[in-house]
Amino acid sequence: MSARDPAYASQHERLLALLPSLWRPQHDEGGLLADWLAAVAAAQGEAAAELQNVLRAHWWDTADAALWARHYQADRRERGLPAANVREPRDRAELQHYPWVRDLARIGALLDLPPWQEPASLRENVEEYRQRLPDIVDAWRLGLTTPDALQRLVDAALPEDMAAPLARQRSRFALEEPVVVLRRVRALTAPPTVQQGDRIAPLARWRLDAPTTPGFVLAGIAADPPCAATATPMIERYTPGTHPVGIGLAWTGTLAPDQALRLTPTRRGWLARDAHLFASAAESAANAGRDPSANGPWQQAASLPAGRILSLSAAPDGSLWARQRTQQTWRVQRFNGSSFTAIEADAPDGPYLALCCAGDSAWLGTDAGLFRCRLWPQAGGLRWQAVDGIDGAVRALATHGSTLYAGGTDGLSVLDLDQPGEHPAIERRHVGLDIHTFLIDHDRELVATADALFMFRQGRCWRYEGAAVSEHLPDWQAEPAAAPGLHSPLPPLDILAATADGSLWLGGAEGLARWHVADGEGTRLEAFPELIGAVRSLVVDERGMLWIAADNGLFRYDGRDLARHDTEAGTWLAEGRADTAYPSDFTSMPRGHWRYDRDQARWLRWDAVQRRFADPGLADRRNAGVGAGADANIAAVLFTPGVRAELGQWDAAAGSFSAHAEVPPAELRLRIKADELRVVDGVAPLLPPPSGRSDERWRYLQLATAAAPPAGDSPWWSTEGQLFPAPARKAVLPGHFRSAPAFVADPEGEGQFDHLAFTYPPSARLWALLPDGPAVGIRIRLCLPEPDAAADPALIERVWKLVERARPAGVPLQLMVEGRIVKESTS
Known part of the structure; x- marks a missing residue:
């Protein structure tokens, strides 16, 4: 040990201090006593260093750390480098890549957590192993079955990039809970008097309790009387009393008796960047594993000649509406799937502050108030119309079900879109506030003015104060009422x-x-x-x-x-x-x-x-x-519903579908029932999400080849559910009637027809693919650095073994790699 070593110097000073001053050698003095003291100090200093190494080797935070390893220190000396400096980025990266795992592995053995050695591509170095140990211990400390504990376990199983900056070292994943993990199959049939076995006829309807959009399987049947061929089948979400009344998805082909059509709900992502609209690819068998709506790539779908897009909103017919700003003008543009069209008839003056599609209209907030544009007008083209009863600027719009919220200088206005008539009723809230933005979140309303943020719940008001750093002081200050002067x-x-x-x-x-x-x-x-x-x-x-x-x-x-x-x-x-x-x-x-x-x-x-x-x-x-x-510069992000249609064979006993070919989008048609009397074409094929209404029904229909009703005064419905002519009283169960007298029905409207009524011939078998409840499942979605790359099977097994051992009993668990399910536990 050199005299320059700190351990030697400290021990030498201690020995010298023990001797009387008359017998104490000077630092540069030679002689037997001085040499003997130097030798003892060197031995004690080396023992102290060894003791430190022993102690560090038995604590996970420092065991096998390169900074203390003699091998690493000798290697740096041979390379002519000084001792490593943890504050130097290059030295820090080198320390994290030190490969030796020796004493740390013995500590991990106490926890039954040996370092991962196989496969070679996923082998851990010492620092990766060091980070995994506290993740496992923290998971035990947090209770194993809690979301935080599951996150720790997934972290422990995934590899880390120690060469990357600290913020990018860990692998990415998402923990989704509660979530519907499983789907069950339900066979759907019409009322007993109008069915043939398990076959179903047009106009038959049923109720589905589904938290998310259901899928469907349609199986063809032979055209053998009294049954008809499965030609142009359609599935419709039917919501009587609303606008639109129905949204239906039809296939323009004919199913053979041994053929089936599966309709699976998907989504599509949209981005607005300057004057350009970008779209993710429609989901298919080739790209589903990449999860294109979440990962792209987003390809340019359309562009505007000038200006920039400020916001996007999706209409029920699949069209997109964009708020555009140029140097001279403001415009609202409608995207029909291929190009933009400006909606300028009776357009108000700018600036345009908010845009939202809800019900049967597009709604526009301006400095002059609220305007609406009917999506499917009975006569004429698309045009804007002022909404009576709202004064001043409207800066923010939001929708929930059949309710539209408009915030601005007139406070918060609540519009019921299901109310009949030209102008919906308006309920006033927070009168006197100049609202810039707001959020309706369950039982609370958050409202932001130019100066303050307010929260309203159960008739009380709070203002965000937030300057307190002590938990003895509240972040939200109770107020008698929201007032413009508060901050x-x-x-x-x-x-x-x-x-x-x-x-x-x-x-x-x-x-x-x-x-x-x-x-x-x-x-x-x-x-x-x-x-x-x-x-x-x-x-x-x-x-x-x-x-x-x-x-x-x-x-x-x-x-x-x-x-x-x-x-x-x-x-x-x-x-x-x-x-x-x-x-x-x-x-x-x-x-x-x-x-x-x-x-x-x-x-x-x-x-x-x-x-x-x-x-x-x-x-x-x-x-x-x-x-x-x-x-x-991304101005807006939006997700819209879609559909993936596949032809194949359906095994009803096993509830399994074997896909043979994908149906091109051009063979699918979206049909919008603006009201009971009118049906118009939509823009892009999609399976509509549930409306949340208690009277919502789903119907099996067929595209109508001829819209001419038969002679007579009785109400008549086409195979597409269009009503001819308008009845003088409330419409009865959709059917095909021989005469006008009464019929028999139960209060739910799902009852049986009497002998005076009949429906169309049965023409298909139908199954619903329903999300299974209750929604208490947990889904772990691994996000790869390259979304379309394959995940190592060993990595999947590591993650699954850890989280499956820790999941709560009886809770379904699902492991996904991007958009592909790789592991599932149902019990």
Whole structure:
């Protein structure tokens, strides 16, 4: 041991201090006593170093760490390098790639967690193994069956990229719960008096209790009287008393007796970027595993000659409506599947502040009030019409079922779209507030003005105060009533969203923030000014993921982590945990508590040391480390329902379908029943989602080849469900009547026809593919660095063995790799 070694120097000083001053040798003095003291000090110093190594080798946090390994230190000396510096990025990366696992493996053996050695492509190095151990221990500590524990277990099973920045080292996945994991098959038949065995006739209807869109299987039958051929079959969601009355999907072909048609609900993703509209590919057998609606690639579907698209909304007929801004004008554009058409007849003056499609109309918020455009007018073309009873600007629109909400200078207006008549009734809320954006979330209403954020629940009002960093002080201050003069420590807000984890997301020109419960301890307001720029759109999809359209790209929050999409490479880049900030590529810290200083127009973070809000001091990551396409200005993100149609064979006994060929979209037709008397063509084929209404029914129909009714005064319905002529009284059960006298029906409208009525000949067998309830399943969706790549089977087995051992008893569990189911447990 050299005299320069700290261990030698400290031991030598201690020995010298024990001797009397007269006998104490000087540091540069020679002689027998001095040499003997030096030898003893060297031996003791080396023993101290060995003791430190022994202690470090028996604690997982330092065992086998390259910084303490003699082999690694000797290797650096041979390369002429000084001791490793953990603050140097290159040295830090080298330390994390040190491959030896020796003492750490002995510690892991106590937990029955040996390092993974096979296959070679998934072999762990020491630092990856070190991160896996606390994940497993934390899962046990958190109770195994909790969502946090399941996240830890999945983290422990997935590989890590130790060469990447800290925010991008861990693999990405999403935990969806509760979710419908299983589907059951139900055979559907018409009332007994009009069926032949298990065959079903046009106009037959039934009720389905489904939390999500059901699928269907149609099997062909022979044209053997009294049965007819299965020609142009159609499935329709029928909601009497609403507009539209029905949305039907038909196939224009004919099913042979040994042939079946399967209709599976899908979705499609849309992005607005400047003046361009981008669409994900329709789901097919070739791309379903990539999950194209979530991963793209998004291809350009249409473009506008000038200006930019500000927002998107989807109509029930499959058309898209876009709010457009040019330097001189404002316009609303309708996309019919191939091109845009401006809706300019009787258009109001700009600016256009909000756009939403609901019921049978497109609704437009402007500075002059609310306007509507009928989607399927009885006469003339598409044109705008002012809505009476709403004064002043309308800045925000939202819909829920058959209710439209409009927020602006006149407070919040609630419109019932099912009410008959030209002008819907309007209910007023929060009169006197100038509303810029709002959110209806279950039993609470969140309303943002130019200066404050309010929450209304059960007749009470709270204002977000949020400056408190003590849990003894509330974030929300109770108020007698919302008033224009009140303030919140927030920037002006343009959009609000809520996710299933209880987070409230706030977006606007000053970026993104969320208010939530942090680690089960206390509430926090977290901002992301160093990562996400101005927020243009927030969308929560049916999987519970939050999509963030910002001026520096498209982001996604999966319940724990944030990811950014690189549009050029077609991949998702991990940006780390949402509750964590990353000052550098090798360091992390809790994101902490934030507030916005309007005087200085900047976000401030609570500094626990200085006990005040201060500049966060985080490096700008908004466009750092991404490809050229990751900083695209995304104005809007939207998901629309779709359908995947396949021809094949159906095994009714086993409930299994063997697909032989996919049906081209050109052979499918979407038919919109604007009312009982009119049927129009839709834009894009889709299976409509459930409406949520108690009187909703599904019907089996056939495309009508001739719309001319037979002679007579009795009401008559075509095979497509169109009514001829309009009855003088409330329509009876849709059927084909011989005479006008009465019929027999039960109060539910599902009863039996008497001998005076008959229906069309049975022409198909029909099964519904229903999501199984109750919706308490857990789905783990693994996200690959390359969405269309294959996952290693060993990796799938690792994840499954860990999470399947920990799942709650009786809860279905499903493991997906992107859009492909790889493991499933039903009990």
